[in-house]
Amino acid sequence: xxxxxxxxxxxxxxxxxxxxxxxxxxxxxxxxxxxxxxxxxxxxxxxxxxxxxxxxxxxxxxxxxxxxxxxxxxxxxxxxxxxxxxxxxxxxxxxxxxxxxxxxxxxxxxxxxxxxxxxxxxxxxxxxxxxxxxxxxxxxxxxxxxxxxxxxxxxxxxxxxxxxxxxxxxxxxxxxxxxxxxxxxxxxxxxxxxxxxxxxxxxxxxxxxxxxxxxxxxxxxxxxxxxxxxxxxxxxxxxx
Amino acid sequence: xxxxxxxxxxxxxxxxxxxxxxxxxxxxxxxxxxxxxxxxxxxxxxxxxxxxxxxxxxxxxxxxxxxxxxxxxxxxxxxxxxxxxxxxxxxxxxxxxxxxxxxxxxxxxxxxxxxxxxxxxxxxxxxxxxxxxxxxxxxxxxxxxxxxxxxxxxxxxxxxxxxxxxxxxxxxxxxxxxxxxxxxxxxxxxxxxxxxxxxxxxxxxxxxxxxxxxxxxxxxxxxxxxxxxxxxxxxxxxxx
Amino acid sequence: xxxxxxxxxxxxxxxxxxxxxxxxxxxxxxxxxxxxxxxxxxxxxxxxxxxxxxxxxxxxxxxxxxxxxxxxxxxxxxxxxxxxxxxxxxxxxxxxxxxxxxxxxxxxxxxxxxxxxxxxxxxxxxxxxxxxxxxxxxxxxxxxxxxxxxxxxxxxxxxxxxxxxxxxxxxxxxxxxxxxxxxxxxxxxxxxxxxxxxxxxxxxxxxxxxxxxxxxxxxxxxxxxxxxxxxxxxxxxxxx
Amino acid sequence: xxxxxxxxxxxxxxxxxxxxxxxxxxxxxxxxxxxxxxxxxxxxxxxxxxxxxxxxxxxxxxxxxxxxxxxxxxxxxxxxxxxxxxxxxxxxxxxxxxxxxxxxxxxxxxxxxxxxxxxxxxxxxxxxxxxxxxxxxxxxxxxxxxxxxxxxxxxxxxxxxxxxxxxxxxxxxxxxxxxxxxxxxxxxxxxxxxxxxxxxxxxxxxxxxxxxxxxxxxxxxxxxxxxxxxxxxxxxxxxx
Numbered sequence: 001x002x003x004x005x006x007x008x009x010x011x012x013x014x015x016x017x018x019x020x021x022x023x024x025x026x027x028x029x030x031x032x033x034x035x036x037x038x039x040x041x042x043x044x045x046x047x048x049x050x051x052x053x054x055x056x057x058x059x060x061x062x063x064x065x066x067x068x069x070x071x072x073x074x075x076x077x078x079x080x081x082x083x084x085x086x087x088x089x090x091x092x093x094x095x096x097x098x099x100x101x102x103x104x105x106x107x108x109x110x111x112x113x114x115x116x117x118x119x120x121x122x123x124x125x126x127x128x129x130x131x132x133x134x135x136x137x138x139x140x141x142x143x144x145x146x147x148x149x150x151x152x153x154x155x156x157x158x159x160x161x162x163x164x165x166x167x168x169x170x171x172x173x174x175x176x177x178x179x180x181x182x183x184x185x186x187x188x189x190x191x192x193x194x195x196x197x198x199x200x201x202x203x204x205x206x207x208x209x210x211x212x213x214x215x216x217x218x219x220x221x222x223x224x225x226x227x228x229x230x231x232x233x234x235x236x237x238x239x240x
Numbered sequence: 241x242x243x244x245x246x247x248x249x250x251x252x253x254x255x256x257x258x259x260x261x262x263x264x265x266x267x268x269x270x271x272x273x274x275x276x277x278x279x280x281x282x283x284x285x286x287x288x289x290x291x292x293x294x295x296x297x298x299x300x301x302x303x304x305x306x307x308x309x310x311x312x313x314x315x316x317x318x319x320x321x322x323x324x325x326x327x328x329x330x331x332x333x334x335x336x337x338x339x340x341x342x343x344x345x346x347x348x349x350x351x352x353x354x355x356x357x358x359x360x361x362x363x364x365x366x367x368x369x370x371x372x373x374x375x376x377x378x379x380x381x382x383x384x385x386x387x388x389x390x391x392x393x394x395x396x397x398x399x400x401x402x403x404x405x406x407x408x409x410x411x412x413x414x415x416x417x418x419x420x421x422x423x424x425x426x427x428x429x430x431x432x433x434x435x436x437x438x439x440x441x442x443x444x445x446x447x448x449x450x451x452x453x454x455x456x457x458x459x460x461x462x463x464x465x466x467x468x469x470x471x472x473x474x475x476x477x478x479x480x
Numbered sequence: 481x482x483x484x485x486x487x488x489x490x491x492x493x494x495x496x497x498x499x500x501x502x503x504x505x506x507x508x509x510x511x512x513x514x515x516x517x518x519x520x521x522x523x524x525x526x527x528x529x530x531x532x533x534x535x536x537x538x539x540x541x542x543x544x545x546x547x548x549x550x551x552x553x554x555x556x557x558x559x560x561x562x563x564x565x566x567x568x569x570x571x572x573x574x575x576x577x578x579x580x581x582x583x584x585x586x587x588x589x590x591x592x593x594x595x596x597x598x599x600x601x602x603x604x605x606x607x608x609x610x611x612x613x614x615x616x617x618x619x620x621x622x623x624x625x626x627x628x629x630x631x632x633x634x635x636x637x638x639x640x641x642x643x644x645x646x647x648x649x650x651x652x653x654x655x656x657x658x659x660x661x662x663x664x665x666x667x668x669x670x671x672x673x674x675x676x677x678x679x680x681x682x683x684x685x686x687x688x689x690x691x692x693x694x695x696x697x698x699x700x701x702x703x704x705x706x707x708x709x710x711x712x713x714x715x716x717x718x719x720x
Numbered sequence: 721x722x723x724x725x726x727x728x729x730x731x732x733x734x735x736x737x738x739x740x741x742x743x744x745x746x747x748x749x750x751x752x753x754x755x756x757x758x759x760x761x762x763x764x765x766x767x768x769x770x771x772x773x774x775x776x777x778x779x780x781x782x783x784x785x786x787x788x789x790x791x792x793x794x795x796x797x798x799x800x801x802x803x804x805x806x807x808x809x810x811x812x813x814x815x816x817x818x819x820x821x822x823x824x825x826x827x828x829x830x831x832x833x834x835x836x837x838x839x840x841x842x843x844x845x846x847x848x849x850x851x852x853x854x855x856x857x858x859x860x861x862x863x864x865x866x867x868x869x870x871x872x873x874x875x876x877x878x879x880x881x882x883x884x885x886x887x888x889x890x891x892x893x894x895x896x897x898x899x900x901x902x903x904x905x906x907x908x909x910x911x912x913x914x915x916x917x918x919x920x921x922x923x924x925x926x927x928x929x930x931x932x933x934x935x936x937x938x939x940x941x942x943x944x945x946x947x948x949x950x951x952x953x954x955x956x957x958x959x960x
Contacts, residue, residue, distance in 0.1 A: 071347075074347070075347070101415065102365075102366050102369060102411070102412065102415055102416065103366065103369065103370060103373075105362075105366065107311075107314070107315070107359070107363060110359060110362060110363070111359070114354065114359075118400070118404075119347070119350060119351070119354075122345075122350060122396075122400070123347060123350070125342075126342050126343065126345065129342060129343065130343060133343075147407075148407075150410060151407055151410035151411035151413075151414045152411075152414055153411075153414050153415040154415065155411065156362075156407075156408060156411035156412065156415065159407040159408075159410065159411045160358070160362070160404045160405075160407040160408045160411060161404065161407075162407065163403040163404050163406055163407030163408075164358075164400040164401065164403050164404035164407070165400075166403055167387075167388075167391055167396075167399040167400040167401075167402065167403030167404070168396060168399075168400045168403075170390060170391035170399065171342070171391035171392075171393075171395065171396035171399045171400060172342065172396065173391075174391045174392055174393050175341065175342055175393040175394065175396065176342065177957070177958060178958055180957075182957055208946060208947045209944070209946050209947075212943070212944040212946055212947055213947065215944075216943060216947075216949075219939060223932070223936060224929070224932040224935075225957055226928060226929050226932055226956065226957060227928045227929075227932055227933065227936075227954055227955065227956055227957055228954070228955050228956070228957045229936075229952060229953075229954055230953045230954065230955050231951075231952070231953045232949060232951070232952040232953070233949075233950045233951045233952070234947055234948070234949055234950065235947065235948050235950050236946065236947055236948070237897075237900075237902055237945055237946060237947055237948045238897060238898055417717070417718060418718055420717075422717055448706060448707045449704070449706050449707075452703070452704040452706055452707055453707065455704075456703060456707075456709075459699060463692070463696060464689070464692040464695075465717055466688060466689050466692055466716065466717060467688045467689075467692055467693065467696075467714055467715065467716055467717055468714070468715050468716070468717045469696075469712060469713075469714055470713045470714065470715050471711075471712070471713045472709060472711070472712040472713070473709075473710045473711045473712070474707055474708070474709055474710065475707065475708050475710050476706065476707055476708070477657075477660075477662055477705055477706060477707055477708045478657060478658055551827075554827070555827070581895065582845075582846050582849060582891070582892065582895055582896065583846065583849065583850060583853075585842075585846065587791075587794070587795070587839070587843060590839060590842060590843070591839070594834065594839075598880070598884075599827070599830060599831070599834075602825075602830060602876075602880070603827060603830070605822075606822050606823065606825060609822060609823065610823060613823075627887075628887075630890060631887055631890035631891035631893075631894045632891075632894055633891075633894050633895040634895065635891065636842075636887075636888060636891035636892065636895065639887040639888075639890065639891045640838070640842070640884040640885075640887040640888045640891060641884065641887075642887065643883040643884050643886055643887030643888075644838075644880045644881065644883050644884035644887070645880075646883055647867075647868075647871055647876075647879040647880040647881075647882065647883030647884070648876060648879075648880045648883075650870060650871035650879065651822070651871035651872075651873075651875065651876035651879045651880060652822065652876065653871075654871045654872055654873050655821065655822055655873040655874065655876065656822065
């Protein structure tokens with residue numbers, strides 16, 4: 001069993017069954033007493049829970065399979081949060097990456113991806129903020145993308161939603177930053193995950209390894225309260 | 241009657257009954273044969289139509305009152321466009337500016353404002369692009385905001401949606417720019433309109449006058465085809 | 481002879497004998513009473529002067545060949561300005577574009593290009609600001625580049641200096657914007673000039689035509705005093 | 721004596737006698753075999769050297785007091801580097817923060833601050849890159865500022881030079897990133913150092929503590945080679 005540091009009480013993580021999310025769950029488990037893991041895949045979530053309990057017998061771990069790309073999923077997730085006494089760290093990691101031409105992008109594509117990439121993060125951040133405000137303390141880590149700053153062909157919905165997420169991060173910082181809520185925006189480039197496999201014209205083997213990225217992202221959360229990592233862009237070292 | 245230059249065939253303008261939109265309608269009328277004006281207020285639209293017909297007897301002017309903050313409104317607008325043979329210039333001017341704290345922002349606020357500020361521009365741009373691609377030529381002018389780059393307290397939804405619009409503009413440029421569709425992103429600061437009256441802590445009389453702004457925005461559309469004004473930020477000269 | 485509008489008293493233009501500068505000189509001449517043209521090439525400057533006098537017999541036109549890539553040139557230019565009673569519009573157009581690898585860039589390359597691309601604009605803007613402050617009115621137009629935002633290989637000095645110029649524009653706006661001095665930052669992509677011929681991997685014939693660009697840039701200066709065009713990026717429409 | 725990890729061979733650090741630099745020297749010493757410390761204050765440098773030798777008896781530590789705000793200082797620093805066989809990590813930390821109105825900024829102010837804030841980092845980065853290219857491996861950490869993105873009144877020179885540094889970081893990444901040289905740009909806000917004491921209208925006690933910041937900055941260097949932290953902005957948590 002790994003040594004445990006309980007600096008954080010409760011962590012809420014979305015996209016916990018995904019390639020990056022599962023690594024984040026693993027890495028953050030050392031640092032908190034309770035974890036709430038939302039994800040699409042129930043089996044994966046249960047496996048992760050089992051693994052974490054084995055690592056840290058004292059940890060409380062709640063899991064819920066929720067499809068955040070639907071209105072009803074977002075509502076369910078919000079209800080889930082409402083029941084919690086506290087959420088000290090929220091990690092908005094869930095996201096969908098559609099590779100589609102503008103002409104072939106439907107209203108449904110748009111609305112679904114905006115639910116998971118933006119409306120869910122917004123509503124969960126709002127709900128968790130209410131709890132954080134009581135403690136005058138909390139961290140929201142938003143997983144953005146290089147697409148939060150630029151746009152490539154066939155990723156119009158993704159780019160737009162990740163731009164929106166960046167705007168949201170700035171807005172939370174501007175409005176709640178002086179009340180103890182620190183919003184961190186991390187924008188990684190392509191990652192060696194299922195999502196990364198959809199990326200065209202780039203060599204998969206050069207992509208960021210999720211484990212390394214997760215280590216770094218968790219370190220952002222653990223920085224001294226005296227400072228805040230506002231925005232960080234991370235890329236693969238593309239020379240290999 | 242004012243001298244008329246018919247450089248552009250058909251223009252589609254949203255938010256045409258608003259403070260900036262009505263000025264844009266007026267200024268662009270000199271340069272096109274046909275105008276399609278979408279707006280919230282039917283009476284205002286009819287008045288504008290009458291005024292434009294008086295100015296330019298030869299112009300064709302279609303108006304439709306559609307609430308773009310609803311899914312059904314966006315769908316109606318898309319249908320409206322589908323019926324047109326061509327749209328040479330699309331101006332995404334409609335928008336809503338909510339001043340609301342994060343904690344008081346509901347899912348409904350979010351979804352409504354994203355419909356008018358982002359989903360409508362996206363779906364209309366997509367639909368018009370299909371027509372423009374046939375002519376290998378077209379202009380989409382997106383009216384962004386200084387909130388496309390920064391965020392102030394109590395404007396989280398607006399900032400996020402205007403960031404999304406900026407992402408969309410970049411995506412259209414990246415994907416359709418080499419096919420003759422020029423996407424222009426104009427980001428004005430506070431304007432002397434109803435919307436501008438909601439802005440806190442700034443002196444209204446120093447805001448940009450909509451007529452001056454409209455003149456400039458139309459000039460962006462009329463630039464030589466050899467070049468494209470990608471992004472422009474416009475502010476009030478705040479020294480008065 | 482072309483109709484003349486004397487809205488502006490004195491204009492100072494650097495890089496006036498260059499590809500873009502000579503077009504700017506031509507276009508602005510309609511709008512001012514007096515022009516001060518700085519450039520590298522004396523013969524070109526005299527030819528431009530002759531042409532402008534022919535077009536507008538009433539215009540006063542002073543020319544000076546000064547090498548702004550040297551400390552002594554910057555000092556000479558500043559002295560030149562000191563003698564003027566007023567400068568209402570300053571256009572910082574002079575610039576050098578070095579295509580050189582980092583490893584082959586010498587201290588001399590660096591210092592020379594920074595003199596023409598940044599120190600000259602800074603010192604001239606400062607000097608002209610003193611005069612503008614007396615009238616509580618003035619415009620500084622800085623010609624930036626797409627390299628003010630991104631960097632391509634073999635253009636490290638150019639990119640850095642154009643980033644510096646952007647920083648300078650923001651600083652002038654922040655400090656002197658509320659005293660009537662409007663700073664405009666225009667960032668064009670590749671232009672069909674001698675400088676543009678150095679650009680690698682892009683088709684010259686698709687580059688922005690200097691005449692079209694000059695027209696647009698002058699229009700930025702002529703906007704209503706009520707507003708200011710803070711930053712604008714212009715690109716070639718690359719679909720041809 | 722503290723446990724030592726020799727992952728890095730030689731580190732070159734500028735500004736080593738300053739508030740942030742001395743912390744960086746201390747924190748990086750655990751990770752390298754040899755340190756080259758450049759700074760303004762000889763006594764401080766010698767004290768730091770003594771302290772580091774006490775902590776890690778095996779470390780090689782060279783110090784040199786060089787004034788990088790002068791051409792001759794930059795040349796001396798470059799010569800110093802030329803003598804080294806290798807530099808694996810370069811940290812460009814030296815910098816000067818002038819608080820001065822535009823009108824009162826002289827050519828000398830400009831040229832001096834650009835030497836320390838930009839020309840020294842450029843020339844040292846170039847020189848170290850030559851060595852790094854032999855090993856196909858190296859890290860350049862540039863200490864930027866929030867002034868690399870925005871500008872406040874009375875900081876025109878600082879903002880411009882820090883914008884230039886950002887442009888340089890992008891240029892190195894674009895040109896040498898695929899050859900194993902990773903350029904990291906870290907942009908902290910106000911820090912509790914002598915330099916920070918010059919900042920107006922902000923509460924000093926809320927500024928970032930240099931020790932915390934140094935820990936974070938060193939962690940950026942120690943990330944897995946698979947990825948690179950391109951740009952990161954760090955701010956004080958301003959709610960205290």
